[in-house]
Amino acid sequence: xxxxxxxxxxxxxxxxxxxxxxxxxxxxxxxxxxxxxxxxxxxxxxxxxxxxxxxxxxxxxxxxxxxxxxxxxxxxxxxxxxxxxxxxxxxxxxxxxxxxxxxxxxxxxxxxxxxxxxxxxxxxxxxxxxxxxxxxxxxxxxxxxxxxxxxxxxxxxxxxxxxxxxxxxxxxxxxxxxxxxxxxxxxxxxxxxxxxxxxxxxxxxxxxxxxxxxxxxxxxxxxxxxxxxxxxxxxxxxxxxxxxxxxxxxxxxxxxxxxxxxxxxxxxxxxxxxxxxxxxxxxxxxxxxxxxxxxxxxxxxxxxxxxxxxxxxxxxxxxxxxxxxxxxxxxxx
Numbered sequence: 407x408x409x410x411x412x413x414x415x416x417x418x419x420x421x422x423x424x425x426x427x428x429x430x431x432x433x434x435x436x437x438x439x440x441x442x443x444x445x446x447x448x449x450x451x452x453x454x455x456x457x458x459x460x461x462x463x464x465x466x467x468x469x470x471x472x473x474x475x476x477x478x479x480x481x482x483x484x485x486x487x488x489x490x491x492x493x494x495x496x497x498x499x500x501x502x503x504x505x506x507x508x509x510x511x512x513x514x515x516x517x518x519x520x521x522x523x524x525x526x527x528x529x530x531x532x533x534x535x536x537x538x539x540x541x542x543x544x545x546x547x548x549x550x551x552x553x554x555x556x557x558x559x560x561x562x563x564x565x566x567x568x569x570x571x572x573x574x575x576x577x578x579x580x581x582x583x584x585x586x587x588x589x590x591x592x593x594x595x596x597x598x599x600x601x602x603x604x605x606x607x608x609x610x611x612x613x614x615x616x617x618x619x620x621x622x623x624x625x626x627x628x629x630x631x632x633x634x635x636x637x638x639x640x641x642x643x644x645x646x647x648x649x650x651x652x653x654x655x656x657x658x659x660x661x662x663x664x665x666x667x668x669x670x671x672x673x674x675x676x677x678x679x680x681x682x683x684x685x686x687x688x689x690x691x692x693x694x695x696x697x698x699x700x701x702x703x704x705x706x707x708x709x710x711x712x713x714x715x716x717x718x719x720x721x722x723x724x725x726x727x728x729x730x731x732x733x734x735x736x737x738x739x
Contacts, residue, residue, distance in 0.1 A: 416720050419456055423719035426468050427452045433473060437530040440523055441479045450705060451475050453722045458697040459597070459690065466541075467600035471698075473534050474596045478589040480527040481559055485566045502559055531555065534596065542599050543607050550610070551599070554592040561586035569641050580646045581622065588628070590621030594698065598691055605687035612684060616695050619677045623699040626670045630663060631706040643669075670703065 411419070430448055441447065455468035481502075502524075535548070542548045565587045568575065575583070594617045598606050605613040629642035647662035677699065681692045704726050 411723065416723060419460055419723075420719040422460065422462060422465075422468075423452055423456045425462070426456060426465060426472070429465075429469060430472050430476075433469075433530075434476065437533070438526050439476060439480050439530060440526070441476070441483050447479060448472070448476070449722070453719060454698060454701050454705070455597075456719060457701050458694045459601070464601065464690075466537075467597045470534070470537070470596040470600045471593055473530070474593040475589060477527055477531045477534065478558060478562070478593070480523055480530070482562050482566075484524050484527070485559075485562050486569075502556075538596060538599050541602070543602075547595075547599065547606055547610070551592060551595050554595060558586055558589050558592055562589075574649075575646070577643065577646045577650055580643060581625070584625040584629070584643070585618055585621045588621045588625045590624060590698075591617050594620070594695065597694065601688070601691060601694070603688060603691045605684055605691060608686040609684060612680070613687060613691075616677060616680045616684065619673055619680060620695050620699040623670055623673045623677065624702040626666050626673070627703045627706040630666055630670075633663060674699070 427448065430452060434444075434448070451472045452468075455471045458471075459467055535552070538548060538551065542551075561583045564583050568580070568583070591614060595606070595614070598613070603613075626643055629644060632642050633644040643666050644662045647665060651662065677696065681687070681696060684692065708726060
């Protein structure tokens, strides 16, 4: 359940939201980033960042979450516009890695019309990397983050091929792709670095497992919403499960959408247990990981952020308190 916020607390968070959004709008303009439904996406990301790690002293961490996420939105749009095949995945992602993360402009992996958007993304993520270098405790962690960025881009590409009908996969492989393509791992790690989170160095593997489960929850919540909006046109976990059942010709005990809702609930229980097992993680970091997945469940339950109008924190919070329409995910326990 979401916390009860007083009017005074909502005013305070509204101020934090406005400060964060103004800084992000300036950053977007500086790097000339372009992506679909820009205003709605920026609003939702800023809302989620302030909700998950409230407090003016956490502004840099909030910015890291939003900046990193926006980079992935720009790249995802470019990948959707790139027409390739499964055979192109390795070469495309390797060249994109060298172009974006190593700054090798001669390695641009796509057609000329996409040079502008991806060059803007390259300069933007370069600035993020520079900020992280000044914050990170170990160069090893920065290298690990770069690997996650590259891995996430690769999974975005595979997901685009899946949507285009170039490949067909089962539910387990789909989930493995979706946990990564939702970009939770690099974005939450960047936010954690900005928080100077000790668990990043002390128990990285277990900490990243928590983030991966959080990403799974976000992916499944996204998939329920996309299925309810466009059940015949979108590849998602519900559609993949339906396809598996048609192939198996079985008689499922419950519809696929109920199975996905059950997976969200079980993943939430798994995440809660994993967070409890972390030994060195701060409560701020644990709350961040939990809150980001829970607020995504609520956002997808009530609306699709790509269709929403830009709102301030107070209006968005009020919208989330409205009774569930029953069209999205179950409420976070």
